[in-house]
Structure formats: C-alpha cells, structure tokens
Amino acid sequence: MNRFYANGRERSQLVIENFDILSAACIKLNSLEDSSSVFKHTVDSATEFKSIDSAGIFVFDNISGDFVLEYSAGLSGCLVDSLSRCIPGSDLHGMLKNDRNLFPDPTEDDFFIRESGRQIFLKGIFPLILSETSSSVMFIASSMPGTLPREIQGIMETLVSMVKASISRIEVENSVRRSEREHSFLLESTNDPVFALDGNLEVKYCNGAFRQLVCSEDGSAPFSEVAGLELTSILREKFDEVLDSGSGFCISAFEYRDRTFNVLINRTPDGLFVLMNDITVAEQTRKKMNFRERFENLLITISTDFIKMRGSALNLGINDALLNIGVSIEVDRAYLFQFSDELRILKNTHEWCATNVQPQIDTRQELRTDEYPWLQNRLNRHWAFQIPRISDLPSWAEAERKLFESRDIQSLLIVPIVHGNNLIAFLGFDCVNQENYWSEDIIDLLRVVGDAIGNALVRNRMEKKLIEMYRRAEKEAQINAVLLKEVNHRVKNNLSEIIGILYAQRRYASSNDDHDEFVQSLISRIRGLATVHDMLSSSGWKPLELTMLARRIINSAITNAPDTKKLKASISKTSIRVNPNQAHALALILNELVRNSLKHALAVRDSLKIKVRMRKRRAGRITLIYSDNGPGYPEEVLEHDRKNLGLDLIQNLTIKNLQGDLTLQNDGGASAKIVFRRTLTEDGADGSK
Amino acid sequence: MEVSRKRKVLIVEDDHLVSEMIRGMLEELGYEIAGEAEDGHEALGMIREVQPEVVLMDIKMPKMSGIEAAILIQKHFPTPIVILSAYETEDLVKEAAEAGVGAYVVKPPGPAELFRAIEIACGRFEDMVELSSLRRKYEKALKTLENLSKLLPVCPGCGEEKRGEDYSRMLSMYLSSIPVEEISRYLCFRCGSRKDP
Numbered sequence: 001m002n003r004f005y006a007n008g009r010e011r012s013q014l015v016i017e018n019f020d021i022l023s024a025a026c027i028k029l030n031s032l033e034d035s036s037s038v039f040k041h042t043v044d045s046a047t048e049f050k051s052i053d054s055a056g057i058f059v060f061d062n063i064s065g066d067f068v069l070e071y072s073a074g075l076s077g078c079l080v081d082s083l084s085r086c087i088p089g090s091d092l093h094g095m096l097k098n099d100r101n102l103f104p105d106p107t108e109d110d111f112f113i114r115e116s117g118r119q120i121f122l123k124g125i126f127p128l129i130l131s132e133t134s135s136s137v138m139f140i141a142s143s144m145p146g147t148l149p150r151e152i153q154g155i156m157e158t159l160v161s162m163v164k165a166s167i168s169r170i171e172v173e174n175s176v177r178r179s180e181r182e183h184s185f186l187l188e189s190t191n192d193p194v195f196a197l198d199g200n201l202e203v204k205y206c207n208g209a210f211r212q213l214v215c216s217e218d219g220s221a222p223f224s225e226v227a228g229l230e231l232t233s234i235l236r237e238k239f240d241e242v243l244d245s246g247s248g249f250c251i252s253a254f255e256y257r258d259r260t261f262n263v264l265i266n267r268t269p270d271g272l273f274v275l276m277n278d279i280t281v282a283e284q285t286r287k288k289m290n291f292r293e294r295f296e297n298l299l300i301t302i303s304t305d306f307i308k309m310r311g312s313a314l315n316l317g318i319n320d321a322l323l324n325i326g327v328s329i330e331v332d333r334a335y336l337f338q339f340s341d342e343l344r345i346l347k348n349t350h351e352w353c354a355t356n357v358q359p360q361i362d363t364r365q366e367l368r369t370d371e372y373p374w375l376q377n378r379l380n381r382h383w384a385f386q387i388p389r390i391s392d393l394p395s396w397a398e399a400e401r402k403l404f405e406s407r408d409i410q411s412l413l414i415v416p417i418v419h420g421n422n423l424i425a426f427l428g429f430d431c432v433n434q435e436n437y438w439s440e441d442i443i444d445l446l447r448v449v450g451d452a453i454g455n456a457l458v459r460n461r462m463e464k465k466l467i468e469m470y471r472r473a474e475k476e477a478q479i480n481a482v483l484l485k486e487v488n489h490r491v492k493n494n495l496s497e498i499i500g501i502l503y504a505q506r507r508y509a510s511s512n513d514d515h516d517e518f519v520q521s522l523i524s525r526i527r528g529l530a531t532v533h534d535m536l537s538s539s540g541w542k543p544l545e546l547t548m549l550a551r552r553i554i555n556s557a558i559t560n561a562p563d564t565k566k567l568k569a570s571i572s573k574t575s576i577r578v579n580p581n582q583a584h585a586l587a588l589i590l591n592e593l594v595r596n597s598l599k600h601a602l603a604v605r606d607s608l609k610i611k612v613r614m615r616k617r618r619a620g621r622i623t624l625i626y627s628d629n630g631p632g633y634p635e636e637v638l639e640h641d642r643k644n645l646g647l648d649l650i651q652n653l654t655i656k657n658l659q660g661d662l663t664l665q666n667d668g669g670a671s672a673k674i675v676f677r678r679t680l681t682e683d684g685a686d687g688s689k
Numbered sequence: 690m691e692v693s694r695k696r697k698v699l700i701v702e703d704d705h706l707v708s709e710m711i712r713g714m715l716e717e718l719g720y721e722i723a724g725e726a727e728d729g730h731e732a733l734g735m736i737r738e739v740q741p742e743v744v745l746m747d748i749k750m751p752k753m754s755g756i757e758a759a760i761l762i763q764k765h766f767p768t769p770i771v772i773l774s775a776y777e778t779e780d781l782v783k784e785a786a787e788a789g790v791g792a793y794v795v796k797p798p799g800p801a802e803l804f805r806a807i808e809i810a811c812g813r814f815e816d817m818v819e820l821s822s823l824r825r826k827y828e829k830a831l832k833t834l835e836n837l838s839k840l841l842p843v844c845p846g847c848g849e850e851k852r853g854e855d856y857s858r859m860l861s862m863y864l865s866s867i868p869v870e871e872i873s874r875y876l877c878f879r880c881g882s883r884k885d886p
Contacts, residue, residue, distance in 0.1 A: 485776075492775035496797040497706035500713070506713070649705070659751065
C-alpha cells in the first residue's frame with residue numbers, strides 16, 4: 001500500500017494547504033447561484049486537492065437507468081468519452097448507486113480505468129443529490145494507488161457537505177425567487193389595486209393597478225404621497241383601526257374616482273397588506289338588476305291596474321304611472337300625447353313634472369303633426385327613439401329642434417303607443433337639467449307600459465262609443481215610442497173626424513141630394529184629411545210651412561176638377577210655420593174653400609184663378625186670405641141666412657179649432673179671410689216667444 | 690139601443706169634426722145635447738147655465754185640459770163626467786179617475802160603447818151622491834152620540850154620580866139645542882108613542 005505522507009508535520013502541512021483550497025472553494029460555492037456552477041466549481045476545486053488528479057459528477061438518467069457524466073475535471077478527452085455513460089450492472093454503477101460517501105481502497109489491480117497504459121484509481125464517491133427524481137454522484141480519482149489520507153477524506157467530506165448545502169441553498173433561493181415571481185405575477189396580473197405598507201405607513205409594495213389608480217410611479221414612499229390626499233383621507237382611519245384593533249383586519253366599501261371598492265386591510269408582521277377589490281362593475285350590475293326588478297314590478301302593477309280602470313280613474317291612473325315611471329328613470333318630465341283627426345292633430349292629455357320643472361301641458365294642445373315631419377315620420381314607423389342631445393338633430397328636424405329647445409329639453413325619449421297596427425298615442429320623457437341616455441332594456445320595458453296604456457285608452461274609447469251608441473239608440477227608441485203614440489193618437493182622431501164628417505154630411509143631406517155628389521164630397525173631404533195626415537207624419541208631427549201646406553192641399557183638391565176647365569192657383573211664399581193641430585184645421589178649411597170654388601165658380605166659368613195670401617201680423621197673428629175670381633158668395637150666405645156643410649165646416653173649424661175669426665166677402669170673386677194666432681205648440685204656447 | 694130617459698149631455702171638444710161625431714152618436718142614442726164647449730174653461734161656464742146631467746169631455750184642449758176641468762166641475766158642480774180621448778195611457782186613466790171622472794172612452798167609440806160609458810158614469814155618480822148623503826148622516830149621528838155620552842148621570846167606569854153646577858149647565862145647554870118636540874119624544878112615554886104628523 002502506498003502512503004502519500006510519512007509524518008505528522010507533512011500531514012499538518014497538507015491539511016493547511018488543502019484547507020485554504022477548501023475555504024476558497026466554500027466561499028466560491030456560497031456565491032454561486034445555480035447548481036451547474038456549483039457542480040462545475042466542485043469538480044474543479046476537488047482536483048486542486050493533493051492526491052486528487054481528477055473528479056467528475058454523474059447524473060442518474062431516470063429513463064435509461066444509466067449514470068451520465070455531466071461534469072469532469074482532470075480527465076482526458078478519451079476518458080471523458082469512455083466514462084460518459086455508466087450502464088447498470090457495472091461495478092462503478094453499483095458503487096454510484098450507493099447512498100453513502102465511499103472511500104474505496106484501490107490496489108494496483110483495482111484501478112478505476114486504464115488508458116494508454118495509464119491507470120486511474122477511484123479515491124472516493126460522494127452522493128450529492130439523492131431523491132426519487134434526481135440523483136447526482138461525485139467521484140474523485142488519482143493516478144496514484146492507495147488510500148486517500150484521512151485529512152483529505154475529511155476535507156472532501158467537508159467540501160461535499162458544502163456542495164450539498166450550496167445546492168440546498170440554491171434550491172431554496174430558487175424556490176423563494178420562483179415564489180416571489182409567482183406572487184408578483186399574480187399581484188401584477190390582478191386588476192384590483194394591491195399594496196403593502198410598513199408600520200410607518202410607507203408603501204413597501206404596490207401593483208400596477210394601484211399605481212394606475214393613483215397615477216403615481218413612485219412605489220416606495222409614504223402612503224399619503226403615493227396615494228394622494230383623497231384616498232389617504234378615506235383609508236387612513238381604516239389603517240389606524242386595523243393597526244389598533246385585535247382582529248387585525250377590516251373589510252369596508254367606499255367610492256373613489258367614480259369607482260366602487262371593497263377594501264380588505266390585513267395586518268401583517270411588517271405592517272399592512274391592502275387589497276382594493278374593484279366592485280364598480282358588480283355594483284353597477286347590482287344596481288341595474290335592482291332597478292330592473294323594481295321597474296318590472298312597477299310596470300306589472302301599472303299594467304294590472306290599467307285592466308280595471310275606467311273613465312276618470314284611468315286618467316288618474318295614467319298620471320300616477322307617469323309619476324312613478326318618471327321618478328324611476330330619473331327624468332324631469334313624463335307625458336302622454338294622443339292623436340286625433342286621423343293622425344293630423346296631437347294633444348297632450350297627461351303630464352307629470354319633477355319639482356321646479358315647468359309644466360308644458362297647457363301649451364301643447366292641438367299641435368299639427370304636419371308641422372313636425374321628422375318626429376311624425378318616426379312615429380308612423382312605430383319606432384321608439386331617443387335624442388340624447390337635441391343639438392344633434394338633423395337639419396330637416398329644425399322644427400322639432402326649435403320646439404324642444406323652446407322647452408329647455410336636453411335629452412328626449414319617445415315611445416309610440418300602437419294598438420293593432422294603428423298609432424294612437426306616444427309616451428315622452430324629457431331631461432331638462434342634463435343630457436341623458438336610456439338603455440334598450442328601459443325602452444323595451446316602456447314599450448310594455450305603452451301597450452298597457454294603449455289597451456286601456458282604446459278600451460275606454462270603445463266603452464265611451466258603446467255608451468254613446470246605447471244612449472242614442474235609447475233616445476231613438478223613446479222618440480219612436482212617442483211617435484208611435486202620436487201616430488196612434490192622430491189616426492184615432494182622424495177616424496173620429498171621418499165619422500164626424502159622415503154624421504155632419506148626413507145631417508145636412510136632404511132627400512133631393514145626388515147620391516154621387518154625396519159620395520164625391522165625402523171622398524174629397526177624407527182625401528183632404530189624408531193629405532194633411534201624410535204631410536204631418538212625414539215631418540214627424542213638427543210645425544209645417546204654411547205655403548207648402550196650402551200648395552199640397554189646393555193641388556190635391558183641384559185634381560177633382562173637370563179637364564175642360566182651366567184652373568190656376570197662386571200661393572204667396574212665406575216662411576210661416578204652424579203647429580200640427582193648426583195645420584190640420586187649415587188643411588180642412590182650404591180643402592172646403594177650394595171645393596166651394598170648384599162647385600160654384602166653375603159652374604158658370606171655364607176658368608178659375610185661386611189666390612192664397614198669407615201674412616204675419618202683430619202679436620203672432622196670421623192672416624190667410626183665400627179668394628177666387630168666381631161670381632162670389634150669394635148675399636144670404638154673407639148675411640148668414642143660408643148655411644151649408646162646407647161653410648159650416650169652414651166657420652166652425654176657424655172658430656173652434658183655430659180659435660180665429662172668419663170674414664166672408666165678395667171682392668172680385670169669393671174671398672174668405674181667416675185671422676188666427678200662431679202657436680207652435682199644441683197646448684197653445686206662443687211659438688213667437 | 691135608446692135611453693129610456695133623455696139625459697142632457699154637455700159636449701166639451703176643441704175639434705169641430707170630433708164634436709160632430711159625438712153629437713151625431715148622442716142624437717142617435719137619444720140623448721139631448723145640452724150644449725157644446727170648446728175647452729174646459731168654457732165648459733165650467735156652460736155647466737152653471739145649462740145644468741147638464743152628464744159631461745162628455747176631451748182631455749187635450751187649449752186653455753184648460755179635461756182633467757183640470759173635471760176637478761173643478763166635481764168641486765163646484767158635481768156632475769157625471771165621461772172622458773173621450775185618443776190617448777189611453779195608464780197615467781191619464783189614473784189621473785182621470787182621481788179627478789172624479791166616471792168613465793173613460795177611447796176615440797172613436799162605437800155608439801154602444803159610448804152609451805155604456807155614459808150610463809155607468811151616471812150610475813156611479815148617483816151611487817157617490819147616495820154614499821155622500823149616508824156619510825153625512827152617519828157623521829151627524831156619531832156627533833150626537835158623542836155629546837150624549839158626556840151627559841150620562843153616572844160614570845160607566847167607576848159608577849160615580851155626576852152632580853153639581855157644571856153638569857146641570859151642560860145638560861141645560863144640550864137640551865136647549867134640541868127642539869122641544871124631539872126631547873119630548875125621547876123623554877115622555879106618551880109623546881114618544883105619538884106618531885109624527
């Protein structure tokens with residue numbers, strides 16, 4: 001067995017020299033930051049020790065099960081090649097698999113490797129990393145046989161320990177670095193502002209979101225300087241609360257720069273860790289959802305209420321709905337316009353205004369739609385539309401722009417109300433204090449309200465029409481019932497009068513009378529009755545025009561005249577009207593006068609002229625003068641010495657039925673003057689009043 | 690068909706031809722035409738003058754309606770009234786009945802119908818006159834009985850005798866209000882059994 005050193009002095013010297021190398025190697029190892037450098041430096045350092053010519057580090061290949069030479073020093077290129085892979089089953093592989101430091105005792109036959117006659121002896125094997133996933137083993141060798149001095153073994157073990165410690169340190173440092181990187185990545189990648197403060201409330205760390213929020217690049221300064229006064233004033237109290245409280249954390253919500261944060265402040269050993277969770281979007285969504293829920297409930301209530309509303313209750317309901325909607329969607333004015341006259345006229349029927357906003361309902365009546373073509377064009381297409389800024393209206397909406405601006409409107413929302421396919425009204429919402437924009441959701445919901453109002457309006461209109469029709473029908477039925485009674489009454493009276501004529505004719509008849517003439521005169525008188533009855537029933541028993549009455553009666557009476565005689569009737573025109581009873585009596589009187597003329601005048605003449613003149617006199621009195629150009633009345637008739645049925649009827653009808661006066665005279669023929677007082681009602685009320 | 694006794698009828702009708710009809714029918718039936726008036730107002734004047742036994746009257750007339758005239762006739766000159774009208778509503782019939790009308794005939798009536806109406810109205814009127822007379826007699830007897838009960842000398846309730854100046858005065862006053870002959874008839878057996886001359 002060869003011995004390197006013979007005595008203690010040499011050995012001490014050996015220790016001192018190698019210890020310096022060890023110290024330098026350890027210092028170097030402590031500064032290295034990756035395991036490759038450590039391994040490389042370790043094999044380099046190992047070969048600096050006395051008795052060690054070469055060194056290397058095998059790394060176990062988990063796949064093949066081989067040990068692969070990754071690092072080496074002091075080995076020739078050929079040796080490195082031949083040792084590059086140590087396969088399982090070899091002696092060296094068996095030794096490398098050992099988990100302890102080995103210091104084999106090489107003899108001349110027990111060399112490590114031989115190359116070109118040169119022998120290399122294995123002096124030591126040191127597992128550096130032994131784990132399930134990774135395994136590294138260092139070896140040292142020398143061209144000299146024999147066991148390593150114990151001092152060198154000790155130094156090598158120290159070096160290996162240092163290597164292990166360095167690898168552990170590097171792994172820990174890598175782990176910490178990786179962890180820091182991950183934390184940093186996480187904190188930087190979050191959109192929520194995060195920062196850490198020390199006990200003096202100096203910012204120790206802040207992420208990009210925080211820097212962006214406070215608009216500061218300074219990440220290491222007192223919090224008040226970094227965050228500014230506004231955020232400091234909000235959070236300072238909360239910091240103190242957390243620092244002083246036993247719980248060590250606090251959660252609180254606040255608004256800052258139009259954003260809403262839910263802040264979590266946690267006390268750490270170094271100070272405070274603060275996470276400002278930006279809940280702006282969530283808050284907005286929540287508010288939106290709440291608003292929608294409330295609005296939908298409101299609309300359901302409104303729509304349900306409208307189903308049972310009628311008349312004035314509907315008006316109150318619409319006003320109430322405008323108020324509730326106006327408040328909910330935060331407008332200054334809400335109103336309802338209704339169309340009339342085939343969409344030509346617009347009328348503001350209902351309006352709600354916020355406090356201090358001028359009502360417009362009184363000035364928005366009877367608007368002509370053709371004066372606002374832009375607005376009407378959109379409404380005709382049943383579009384719901386909004387004008388967020390009135391000044392943005394197109395040039396051809398000049399009239400609308402002027403109208404809106406005159407009412408201080410800044411933004412406007414219009415929702416048409418359509419029933420079936422007909423535009424009947426629209427809902428309008430004004431903002432006068434600020435511009436506004438309404439979401440499609442709100443517009444859709446307002447359409448629902450519009451539909452409900454539209455249904456209620458149409459139903460109300462239909463009900464009004466039905467009531468009107470019912471009343472008209474009722475009135476017509478009443479009128480018909482009255483007319484029917486009147487017809488009945490008149491027919492009975494006419495029948496009574498016919499019987500009266502028969503009795504009267506019988507009374508005046510004598511045995512010498514011609515039977516045909518008796519019948520003819522009877523027919524003539526009954527025809528007179530029928531003519532006036534026809535006229536009165538056609539007029540619905542209303543006052544008749546005297547001229548018309550006289551013309552009809554005279555024309556009817558002269559049809560009985562012989563064709564050989566010439567007859568001419570002249571009737572003055574007048575607007576005088578007489579009541580049905582007076583018309584009836586006058587018709588019978590005229591009939592008798594014409595019959596008289598035909599009977600007596602035509603007996604001696606071939607032609608006859610009949611004149612009827614009517615005049616209004618004072619105190620509602622009417623004068624009717626009937627005359628013909630015949631031979632006139634005989635003297636005994638004028639002196640009342642002779643009577644016949646015709647004259648008796650004329651006289652009695654004038655006195656009894658007309659309560660008037662009759663004067664008979666001869667004035668170029670027979671003339672009868674009848675004066676009576678005109679009454680337009682049958683009970684004698686003066687129609688002239 | 691002809692009436693056994695000629696009743697005097699006043700016709701009240703504003704339509705001459707209807708008057709002619711009524712007149713003709715009444716003459717046929719054998720009634721006497723007491724006169725013809727044109728409205729209720731004229732009828733009131735004529736009733737006093739001609740004293741008809743029955744009034745045949747229209748409802749709708751100028752100046753005064755038949756119903757108004759009927760009320761005044763029954764008040765001042767009670768006479769049977771027959772209404773002759775082309776109207777036949779329940780209200781009018783009720784009003785006529787309340788005004789003291791005895792019969793209501795719709796125009797144009799047949800002679801037999803008119804006859805029945807006139808006779809029924811007269812019969813009812815006679816019954817009413819009889820009833821009025823009986824009622825007056827009954828009321829008078831009731832008053833007498835009431836006065837006599839106050840003059841009983843003993844109270845029928847407690848049996849106490851009525852004496853004193855007040856009772857004597859009441860008795861004297863009552864007896865002085867009755868003719869002596871009548872008192873004698875009730876109080877004297879001899880006078881009471883004597884027959885009235």
